[in-house]
Amino acid sequence: MIRRLWNFIWSPSGVISLGVLLIAGFVAGILFWGGFHWALEATNEEAFCISCHEMRDNVYEEYTHTVHYSSASGVGAICSDCHVPKAWGPKMIRKIQASKELWGKLTGVIDTPEKFAEHRPVMAQREWARMKANDSLECRNCHREDRFDYALMEPKNAEIMKAGLEAGDTCIDCHKGIAHNLPDLSGGYKKAYEGLVSMAADQEGDGDVIYPITTISYYLDAAAAKAESDVAGQLLAATALTVLDRKGDAIKVRIDGWQQDEVDRIVYALRGHRIFEATLKKETVEAVTRLATETDPDTELVWHEVSLEAWIRPGQVVDDLDAIWAYSAEMYSANCAVCHSKPDPGHHLANQWIGVLKSMERFVALDKEQTRVLQKYLQLRAKDTGGAAHHE
Template sequence: MIAKIWKFFWSPSARYSLGGLVIAGGVLGILFWGGFNTFMEYTNTMEFCISCHEMRDNVYQEYKQTIHYSNRTGVQAICSDCHVPKDWTRKLIRKIKASGELYHKLMGTIGTKEKFEARRLHLARNVWKTMEETDSIECRNCHSSHAMKFEAQKPKSAEIMKKGFANGETCIACHKGIAHKLPDMSQGYLVMFEDMKKQSSKGNSDQDTLYTIETKPFFMDSAEASDGGKGSGRLMSATEVKVVERDGDKLKIRINGWQQDKVNRLIYELRGQRIFSAVLSKKVIDKVVIEKTEVDPDTELTWHKVHLDVWVPNNSLIADKEKLWEYGSELFNASCSVCHSLPSPSHSLANQWIGVLKAMKRFIVLDKEQYRFLQKYLQMHAKDTGGAAHHG
């Protein structure tokens, strides 16, 4: 059957001349191309973009309040200017990808305002990621760094812009939310933390290495752990512990770490690094076991490798370190990528991150617990720790 069709397709026509067939094919090709291109261009119009209520009732209403919609010169950037590439090949690829959005239209994925808000962060990050990959070509189609009059800008703005261009940063790194409302950046990490809480509530009956997901008190015996209360000290979040003994819903754990000589109420994660693992009350200082003593060659300070065995309720602990650091990464991304491009955690030394983060504290909205976790995440992935969980 296929062979017959193939033969018919390639056999010379007995009815029509070759020239007529060529002309007819050319005309049909022009009509097809013209129709296809006309439809492609129609899908770039504002009318088409807001023809569905998901766009018309949400992002379009936000866009109407921005300078990209209305300004003193009357120059308007419409949806396709920012969301559809100008290059024909990339434009076609974008249109093909957009056809997948028809499925979500039929499923009503963002069919209500509530559904749209629940997905806003996900949608925004998809757009930001695309613009980062294209070096914000959508912005630079209209805005040229070579044509900018920096002297006409506010001095601080001009300084930041020049520095950004010099460092190779892309527009979207600093200009998120320029045409639409910024999403609630906490959506991602709040969900991730709740997932860790649920995981920790199931217990860790068969895992001997665990990690704290938040600050929690520790106790010196099982009975005290059952009673709860203030405890004999605090385990800081993202601290690794080893299970020594189990007693129902309580665990005897070992905290391994380092103490600086004569600073005996703190246990640090690593020698010479201000990465906090535990805070001790005075009554348990003498319970700390010193394994060995070393002098830090960089600072000439004396440090003791130590461990302390304590009891804790079997909660707020998980065995999945990868999930722990994914949460830290999300905290970092949500807090530090809105105003500028996200630096690598290895950009600074572990001890430097304390000051760097403190300088940025007024610009972020984390609570104290989240802030401590973020600081530890950055310190454990700093230039001089390499993201290692612990050093000997």
């Protein structure tokens, strides 16, 4: 049987025997696989990565000034160490995903510094998401968690590192910008705010319940509102205003909320929580109607449920609260998820969020108005306010 099989393999079939064909195919397979592997690894070399000026003149230049490029020990990382998985399967998937960059090269998507800067946020967020999804696998190829020597770290850094790992954070949550400049992520929420401004201009105050998109003035009569004189106080962004009447360019609204006893010039959204809705001038206090009085069992402070009727101008209000919260959420992600993993809003109490944001002001580029609406967004989703669903 074996002899017959042997003779069959080596018997001439046409010009060449089957055995010769098998050997030739085997050798060709080895040569093909070796060539393919060589070509694949060549695309992982630093020289290949920076052969395009888009990479060489932008992210590579930034990278050369970091510890991943040059260190006292001479140990560094090249592009593929951070951006290409080591395992063959994930590596092939990554290569296939990256093939679309060839199309970007051909069409000049990022062929100028200006275009590169414009697309940097999208590219960075895509890579951050990839690394988040694989638990920063490429980082962990070199940095082993079980071999961290916390004694060699600054005490504060060691404390933050331990807390992050215990919370389940991954490397990229806190180390964005470790090898490249951070992108300007403000474009997303600035564009969202521009959308709110356009919506407010189109709606001109339409709706049964409307919400300011920024802090606005209110007045105690229609004439004052039309003339924009005798301001009675301020309404903060995302405060619910129930529409009662309209007179030309003036809208009569009702503000519902809570006042702490003997703190008459502020209206809060909820009892016991310093979620600001409105401020009142001294002479406006008498216009407030008290509906009920309650004592907070946790603090024993007395609170009054109140309402206030006032007049506003229609230019900066919308009837879509979700649009305001979408803007706020984008702002939260852009400013509070770059240096660390952004906390879930329910991680803190509503009143605690005031201090948390205050401590972060020097690290972010938000103005006072943006901080106010972000604070309100977080407070209404805090641990002790029941989450967003209870207030929308």
